[in-house]
Amino acid sequence: MHHLSDDDDEVCLTACPQIPINTGEPSIARVYDAVLGGKDNFAVDREVAVKFVEVPGAGEMPFDNRRWLARVTRWLVGEAGIRQIIDLGSGLPTTSSIHQFAGQVAGDVRVVYVDNDPIVLAHGRALLVENDRTTVVTADVRDPDSIFTNPDLRALIDLEQPFAVLLASVLHHLPEGEDQRVAAELRAYLHSGCYLAIANFHDPGPSDPRARGIETALVEGGLGSGWVRPWPQHRMYFGGLDLVEPGLCPVNEWKPDAETPTDSPVHHLYLGGVGYHP
């Protein structure tokens, strides 16, 4: 994890004066950025990040998740022929972003990033200023209708054509019940040829108490969300969609490549899957 001094906080605030950043409370996007070693975080965020990485192995999870997203994106573009991607709860561009993973396979993929944290919009706009196939929308995943009717999204994504929705590390920040409602409302927008990729914290039960440790570090450590859930609840997110092989599994077991760690101590604490609307 990257450690910054308070001086660094001043530098970022000066560089982004137009963004209403609340540095008094941690934000999910900034805590995640801190764990990934980014610079767009503040002391309140790093306090939560430190509690999270104190759980043995937890610091690896965001990296496992990003590598999973890279493999899923390349598979969607290369194997499934997807040319439209909606990345919900996209986060800050701390590491390579979805349009870059897609661009490794094809040059004509359109990507819409959606997040409810205004810091994501500001950084995303700066990053994507010269890319007319990619945009950033500020919206809340708890209101899928507002996302699919957003004019900026509709300008890039033809909802009549196949598209993929990515929803990585977002549902575990929604309380019990709200996660299933949102997943169901998102599925309702999919039609034949569309995909839904989801990854979240997994609670395997008493066999690994670190799962509860992760939840405590985030929920009680200042963030107020970050719940771990058992496998059946993850499976319900996909409803009646077909699951692309190998199904819903620890992220490092989903179509691993040469860069996928085989010795991760925590990868069974993070489940990912890709649903397909036949």
Ligand SMILES: C[S@@+](CC[C@H](N)C(=O)[O-])C[C@H]1O[C@@H](n2cnc3c(N)ncnc32)[C@H](O)[C@@H]1O
């Ligand atoms: C842990 S980060 C994950 C980033 C990225 N999807 C990934 O997996 O690498 C979760 C992101 O979801 C966003 N988020 C959380 N709740 C959200 C909501 N209700 N609507 C939109 N975005 C949300 C946060 O702001 C944050 O950027």
